[in-house]
Amino acid sequence: MIDYRIVEIFESLQGEGYNTGMPAIFIRFAGCNLNCSWCDTNFRQFKRLTLEQLMAIVGQFNSSNIIITGGEPTMVRDLPLLLSRLKQAGYFIAIESNGLGKVDPLIDYIALSPKFCYQSRYHKIVQPSANEVRIVAEKQTGFIDFCYYIEQHIQAKRYYLSPCEINGEMNMFDTIELLGLINHNRVDNKWLLSLQTHKFANIE
């Protein structure tokens, strides 16, 4: 029987990026192909849900938007089957991916977050387009070049830098300083700031 390894399903507001504030049902899948030191998500504890169980839980919420996240949702086995069921049911489906897997064409909105700490994994780009790209800011040699490399190889409507918690502290100063450097001497500031606003708003 087909089942899915699910960490949690909850309804909240999109906390990050262009769609900040948009109500959505989050489906968080277990498992990731990376292991970022500052990862804020426990993607190792999960329960197994069948397709029918999953659809029933999702149907109890109000929103018509779904955000598929993880972990790394492009790695989920039998994802196309779930996506086609969700599309049939009329949902708008967004994904949060690290960009190392190909995104299924049934997905309506793609947010990619390539990881500087694994930059060599992005030498080969398998998902060259997205609706938005969000990179977690890390004040390290080569970070800005990585952002430009991603900008050149992943076509997106918008590019964001995002602070994160490293050793219990949000690297806000480093993030805005890097943002200024990345946008320096440009006619259009191509890179914008994305905050994990749900953490400030104390919601999931």
Ligand SMILES: Nc1nc2[nH]cc(C(=O)O)c2c(=O)[nH]1
């Ligand atoms: N509110 C809220 N927005 C989010 N956007 C992306 C999230 C994620 O963990 O992938 C997330 C999350 O965990 N919570």
Ligand code: SF4
């Ligand atoms: S890619 Fe995302 S989910 Fe995976 S380890 Fe890194 S931050 Fe965590």
Ligand SMILES: [Mg+2]
């Ligand atoms: Mg999160």
